[in-house]
Amino acid sequence: MREIVRVTRTVVVRSCRLPRKVFRVFIELEGMYRNMVEQLVMYAVRNNITSFTRLKALKYRELRGLYPHLPSHYTYTVCQDAVTRAKSFLRLKKRGLTEREYPEVRSVSIWLDDHLWKIDGLTSIEVATHKGRLSIDLVLHKQYWRYVSRGWRLASEARIRLDRRNRQLIVYLIFVKDVEVYKSRGYLPVDVNENNVTILIDGYAYILETGMEKLVLGYYYRRRRVQERYDKLYGTKSRAKRKVLRKLKERERKRDIKWKIANIVVRVAYVRQYAVVLEKLGRNPANNMIKRIEDDQLRHRIFQASFKGIQKAIEEKAREYGVPVVYVDPKNTSKQCPIHRAPIKYGNSSRIGRCSKGGELWHRDVTACWNILLRALRGDGSNAPSPVGLYVDVSRMPFGTKATHDPTGIPRSLWARWKSLEETLRNPEVMEMTL
Ligand SMILES: [Zn+2]
Numbered sequence: 001m002r003e004i005v006r007v008t009r010t011v012v013v014r015s016c017r018l019p020r021k022v023f024r025v026f027i028e029l030e031g032m033y034r035n036m037v038e039q040l041v042m043y044a045v046r047n048n049i050t051s052f053t054r055l056k057a058l059k060y061r062e063l064r065g066l067y068p069h070l071p072s073h074y075t076y077t078v079c080q081d082a083v084t085r086a087k088s089f090l091r092l093k094k095r096g097l098t099e100r101e102y103p104e105v106r107s108v109s110i111w112l113d114d115h116l117w118k119i120d121g122l123t124s125i126e127v128a129t130h131k132g133r134l135s136i137d138l139v140l141h142k143q144y145w146r147y148v149s150r151g152w153r154l155a156s157e158a159r160i161r162l163d164r165r166n167r168q169l170i171v172y173l174i175f176v177k178d179v180e181v182y183k184s185r186g187y188l189p190v191d192v193n194e195n196n197v198t199i200l201i202d203g204y205a206y207i208l209e210t211g212m213e214k215l216v217l218g219y220y221y222r223r224r225r226v227q228e229r230y231d232k233l234y235g236t237k238s239r240a241k242r243k244v245l246r247k248l249k250e251r252e253r254k255r256d257i258k259w260k261i262a263n264i265v266v267r268v269a270y271v272r273q274y275a276v277v278l279e280k281l282g283r284n285p286a287n288n289m290i291k292r293i294e295d296d297q298l299r300h301r302i303f304q305a306s307f308k309g310i311q312k313a314i315e316e317k318a319r320e321y322g323v324p325v326v327y328v329d330p331k332n333t334s335k336q337c338p339i340h341r342a343p344i345k346y347g348n349s350s351r352i353g354r355c356s357k358g359g360e361l362w363h364r365d366v367t368a369c370w371n372i373l374l375r376a377l378r379g380d381g382s383n384a385p386s387p388v389g390l391y392v393d394v395s396r397m398p399f400g401t402k403a404t405h406d407p408t409g410i411p412r413s414l415w416a417r418w419k420s421l422e423e424t425l426r427n428p429e430v431m432e433m434t435l
Pocket residue numbers: 337338339340341342355356357358359360
């Protein structure tokens with residue numbers, strides 16, 4: 001049976017600079033939209049409503065009465081927008097990650113459905129407003145054309161945001177593609193940590209260092225210093241502070257690392273037609289080492305940046321390439337010897353431990369990879385395909401060599417420069433480390 005998955009990608013394009021009169025219509029539209037979203041989010045949070053259908057049923061009439069000249073489908077998209085905001089706020093609230101009563105509707109993008117916009121030729125869009133349908137020319141770029149020419153099609157939804165300074169619309173187009181997932185010929189176990197991503201390729205472990213924990217912690221303290229300094233000088237809501245915080249580029253750095261890692265991992269699997277094997281992550285990083293961080297928000301951020309974020313990026317990339325993803329139980333993957341099934345004793349904060357039965361040495365992240373692989377082979381909690389050409393017989397694994405405790409470590413400064421692991425490994429600096 002063939003498995004098909006749907007992949008979506010958001011592509012951001014800008015409109016041409018709009019005439020004042022036209023732009024004013026969008027400012028009015030945004031005002032009405034924002035007002036509706038604010039009211040609805042308050043209402044939804046107060047009444048604990050997280051269903052779009054329910055919210056729409058309760059509020060449709062009222063919203064139509066509020067702005068009768070607005071195309072009726074804005075009521076639908078506003079409800080969707082509001083429910084999404086309410087949901088994520090209620091989730092944060094439940095986890096104690098916010099002290100606010102209601103979510104703040106800070107930035108607004110106007111959600112459009114297939115009744116509210118359409119593509120007009122390939123270079124402009126038409127948007128329904130309270131002043132009729134307006135045609136907007138787009139400034140298109142290479143990325144857009146790449147999607148158009150490579151078999152992606154446009155989804156029926158889109159979003160727009162206003163850039164007041166340049167009198168432009170920022171249009172978020174969503175491209176969709178159906179990809180066939182191949183039948184895997186083997187497994188690529190992936191262990192995601194706070195500080196690295198370890199992969200095991202046919203018995204050889206590679207540690208791609210990300211330094212995510214350090215990065216998040218570093219930004220956290222820098223952020224706090226900036227906040228304290230500027231709050232004292234200008235009060236808590238200063239523009240200067242926001243500007244400095246933005247300059248830190250925390251989000252961009254993390255995003256960059258995440259996608260580069262995902263690309264490397266997925267390419268390794270794809271060229272071998274392997275499935276990617278990941279640990280099934282819970283909502284809370286209970287088993288992980290970041291338990292030692294007491295600050296709830298900080299722990300959440302490290303979890304998102306280094307575990308969930310990287311995993312999600314790998315899943316997303318895998319889908320795009322049709323690479324199957326298999327999940328295994330994450331329990332004790334780094335604590336048990338994959339050969340003897342005996343506990344591995346790690347010294348104080350050491351990443352290298354000794355098997356309590358066989359006495360051989362193990363690197364923590366390599367151990368995790370082997371156990372992830374073994375669980376995939378046993379088909380724990382997944383519909384794993386049967387293994388072909390892999391080490392099913394544990395005794396034939398290339399142990400006894402340095403492979404169990406001496407993986408090839410690749411610092412971020414190296415892998416980040418290359419598109420694939422093969423290219424990275426061809427780099428003389430890495431070659432030296434491997435030898
Ligand atoms: Zn052992």
